[in-house]
Amino acid sequence: MIVALLTDFGDSHYVGQMKGVILSNNDAASIVDITHSVPFHSVVSGAWRLLQSYKEFPAGTIFLAVVDPGVGTGRKALAVKSRNYFFVGPDNGLLFSAAKEDGIIESVSLDCEKIDKETGKRRISNTFHGRDIFARAAAIISRTGNILRVGKKNVGMIKLDVLPKKKSGLIVDIDSFGNVTTNILPPGKRKKIKFLIKQREIELKFVKTFADLERNELGALTGSAGTLEIVANQAPASQILKANIGMKLALR
Amino acid sequence: MIVALLTDFGDSHYVGQMKGVILSNNDAASIVDITHSVPFHSVVSGAWRLLQSYKEFPAGTIFLAVVDPGVGTGRKALAVKSRNYFFVGPDNGLLFSAAKEDGIIESVSLDCEKIDKETGKRRISNTFHGRDIFARAAAIISRTGNILRVGKKNVGMIKLDVLPKKKSGLIVDIDSFGNVTTNILPPGKRKKIKFLIKQREIELKFVKTFADLERNELGALTGSAGTLEIVANQAPASQILKANIGMKLALR
Amino acid sequence: MIVALLTDFGDSHYVGQMKGVILSNNDAASIVDITHSVPFHSVVSGAWRLLQSYKEFPAGTIFLAVVDPGVGTGRKALAVKSRNYFFVGPDNGLLFSAAKEDGIIESVSLDCEKIDKETGKRRISNTFHGRDIFARAAAIISRTGNILRVGKKNVGMIKLDVLPKKKSGLIVDIDSFGNVTTNILPPGKRKKIKFLIKQREIELKFVKTFADLERNELGALTGSAGTLEIVANQAPASQILKANIGMKLALR
Numbered sequence: 001m002i003v004a005l006l007t008d009f010g011d012s013h014y015v016g017q018m019k020g021v022i023l024s025n026n027d028a029a030s031i032v033d034i035t036h037s038v039p040f041h042s043v044v045s046g047a048w049r050l051l052q053s054y055k056e057f058p059a060g061t062i063f064l065a066v067v068d069p070g071v072g073t074g075r076k077a078l079a080v081k082s083r084n085y086f087f088v089g090p091d092n093g094l095l096f097s098a099a100k101e102d103g104i105i106e107s108v109s110l111d112c113e114k115i116d117k118e119t120g121k122r123r124i125s126n127t128f129h130g131r132d133i134f135a136r137a138a139a140i141i142s143r144t145g146n147i148l149r150v151g152k153k154n155v156g157m158i159k160l161d162v163l164p165k166k167k168s169g170l171i172v173d174i175d176s177f178g179n180v181t182t183n184i185l186p187p188g189k190r191k192k193i194k195f196l197i198k199q200r201e202i203e204l205k206f207v208k209t210f211a212d213l214e215r216n217e218l219g220a221l222t223g224s225a226g227t228l229e230i231v232a233n234q235a236p237a238s239q240i241l242k243a244n245i246g247m248k249l250a251l252r
Numbered sequence: 253m254i255v256a257l258l259t260d261f262g263d264s265h266y267v268g269q270m271k272g273v274i275l276s277n278n279d280a281a282s283i284v285d286i287t288h289s290v291p292f293h294s295v296v297s298g299a300w301r302l303l304q305s306y307k308e309f310p311a312g313t314i315f316l317a318v319v320d321p322g323v324g325t326g327r328k329a330l331a332v333k334s335r336n337y338f339f340v341g342p343d344n345g346l347l348f349s350a351a352k353e354d355g356i357i358e359s360v361s362l363d364c365e366k367i368d369k370e371t372g373k374r375r376i377s378n379t380f381h382g383r384d385i386f387a388r389a390a391a392i393i394s395r396t397g398n399i400l401r402v403g404k405k406n407v408g409m410i411k412l413d414v415l416p417k418k419k420s421g422l423i424v425d426i427d428s429f430g431n432v433t434t435n436i437l438p439p440g441k442r443k444k445i446k447f448l449i450k451q452r453e454i455e456l457k458f459v460k461t462f463a464d465l466e467r468n469e470l471g472a473l474t475g476s477a478g479t480l481e482i483v484a485n486q487a488p489a490s491q492i493l494k495a496n497i498g499m500k501l502a503l504r
Numbered sequence: 505m506i507v508a509l510l511t512d513f514g515d516s517h518y519v520g521q522m523k524g525v526i527l528s529n530n531d532a533a534s535i536v537d538i539t540h541s542v543p544f545h546s547v548v549s550g551a552w553r554l555l556q557s558y559k560e561f562p563a564g565t566i567f568l569a570v571v572d573p574g575v576g577t578g579r580k581a582l583a584v585k586s587r588n589y590f591f592v593g594p595d596n597g598l599l600f601s602a603a604k605e606d607g608i609i610e611s612v613s614l615d616c617e618k619i620d621k622e623t624g625k626r627r628i629s630n631t632f633h634g635r636d637i638f639a640r641a642a643a644i645i646s647r648t649g650n651i652l653r654v655g656k657k658n659v660g661m662i663k664l665d666v667l668p669k670k671k672s673g674l675i676v677d678i679d680s681f682g683n684v685t686t687n688i689l690p691p692g693k694r695k696k697i698k699f700l701i702k703q704r705e706i707e708l709k710f711v712k713t714f715a716d717l718e719r720n721e722l723g724a725l726t727g728s729a730g731t732l733e734i735v736a737n738q739a740p741a742s743q744i745l746k747a748n749i750g751m752k753l754a755l756r
Binding site: 254256258262263284285286287288290301302304305306307308309310313427428458460461474476480 | 520522523524535629635705
Binding site: 052054056057177 | 264265267269272275279283324377378379383488
């Protein structure tokens with residue numbers, strides 16, 4: 001069974017440790033890296049990238065997603081069974097949109113006693129639940145297909161909604177070129193698009209591609225996720241806009 | 253069957269999406285990352301790194317290479333069968349040198365209708381053919397070993413030749429330390445090497461290793477690819493030379 | 505059999521070449537990336553990250569570790585069999601602590617003639633033994649479980665000891681946020697910890713988490729490896745301390 005990883009750990013041995021834990025608990029697991037360069041502690045970006053990626057994978061894939069600024073505090077840890085997939089990670093909204101889009105069937109709060117029973121006991125550090133809890137839970141699910149082996153039925157889940165919207169949405173990602181991804185769907189055919197962002201209205205050319213813009217000019221286009229992106233030709237749109245991941249914006 | 257990936261996407265979920273598409277269309281595919289840090293849009297560097305890597309892999313490997321500045325324009329998309337391997341990617345020269353060195357047997361222009369017939373229909377974005385076209389084509393080839401399942405016989409291919417040369421060649425890569433890789437083969441034993449680059453002649457010590465140079469001194473050595481590299485001791489040779497990937501140079 | 509890779513090559517096609525060589529010599533090998541972002545030429549950091557990672561993997565895993573500033577000089581090349589694992593890499597201390605902790609059973613000096621006999625002859629470059637020697641040795645061991653197939657019995661090994669210590673240790677790693685990892689075990693419960701570092705005594709708050717420190721304040725905490733880390737709240741502790749990997753320090 002495929003276990004697909006998405007974290008904000010960068011290329012680090014923390015990822016390597018998680019892979020070792022998975023393979024030690026299910027040597028038939030097939031591990032796939034989605035990305036480890038989610039901006040540090042950006043749950044919104046992690047949720048968006050997971051939402052964009054999960055549906056490309058075969059049914060049955062277990063997604064192990066760790067962007068976990070609340071590690072060591074009281075935040076819950078989750079495993080979610082959706083119509084076609086499994087999701088494992090912290091209860092901070094990271095898993096919500098992908099699981100909801102696919103159709104949530106059941107979720108559990110991870111329970112270290114249950115996990116210990118399956119894998120043998122392990123000391124839980126304060127700072128690295130990815131290795132100590134989540135990787136073991138993902139391995140058990142990849143072996144059994146059963147989230148009840150790793151937790152107790154859950155009463156709720158933090159709902160961070162990054163699903164595509166028609167009017168009001170969020171800046172859900174900023175790439176290394178400063179291109180700003182929103183979760184707002186493109187309106188019908190038109191030449192200009194007006195956004196409200198930080199109580200300011202901005203009107204942008206709605207173009208097909210970067211080359212339709214003057215140098216440094218801001219514009220909007222439909223990105224590979226099918227939502228609006230705000231870009232600039234040969235310049236970082238995020239800096240021009242002073243935009244951050246998580247900011248609200250709306251079509252006017 | 254192995255599907256080996258080489259892109260300029262960095263560590264991003266775009267790579268993760270491509271992996272998902274491959275596995276969804278051939279769950280027996282074995283995916284290997286070669287590198288995703290080809291300098292952005294540098295077809296020359298991508299072609300060079302593919303040329304250096306392909307021959308290390310087992311016969312039958314499918315190379316899925318995406319460095320694609322022309323995505324969304326009219327550039328063709330290719331699958332190539334060579335004596336021992338398969339190559340899939342844009343028709344911009346990226347695949348040419350590796351396939352030629354191995355011996356090109358046949359090439360096809362990718363055809364989305366044929367691909368849709370094999371995998372089910374998929375909307376093709378303007379900006380991400382790696383996911384929407386190339387990954388599906390690679391998966392089909394990994395399943396069938398037959399490039400005619402993904403395209404129609406091709407009449408030509410863009411010929412970007414980065415193969416090793418005796419006299420006149422290119423700067424084919426620059427690494428993160430500023431070491432400049434050429435595709436020029438080392439001449440016989442000698443103490444100095446003269447290059448012509450940007451209409452300037454430069455004479456460099458021909459050394460075994462960095463340590464044979466003074467601090468900041470430029471020199472030439474034979475790199476791990478078996479071609480000449482221009483380096484400086486504890487300094488970026490690329491900056492000293494104002495060199496860019498793709499520049500021509502020649503031995504004098 | 506799993507072959508797990510740890511290098512300082514970054515995300516580069518040099519890693520891709522090594523993977524190709526492994527798969528060409530054992531197509532049943534299952535390759536796992538631990539990390540490729542060990543700080544360039546930092547044998548101490550590489551040894552530490554290997555020590556932290558190896559024990560998470562299933563018994564029988566072959567660790568192929570390449571941080572090799574001495575490549576092309578006379579340094580030996582090693583394969584080590586420990587109680588549960590195999591280690592392959594340069595003889596510069598990189599493999600020592602992990603293999604010692606697990607329990608060294610036997611080690612060999614790699615012998616290119618023996619390796620050539622198993623895989624066919626290969627030209628050995630001066631600069632890339634990872635591809636030309638170590639990857640082939642790891643593949644042979646993954647196929648045979650026998651280090652005598654790749655080398656001759658070894659008389660010694662460079663002993664770089666990064667194992668956890670009670671009093672006097674090293675700075676073994678610095679992460680991208682400037683957090684300083686030591687290999688010193690936390691003393692019992694107390695409010696302050698005194699270090700001797702670069703002949704200076706510093707006294708730090710011993711805290712649970714970053715949030716217990718004022719902005720820019722240095723403090724000590726127990727990291728996910730179970731050893732002391734020196735950190736600062738929202739600032740790079742390494743710069744405040746002018747600390748480098750490999751520096752000695754001691755508890756007072």
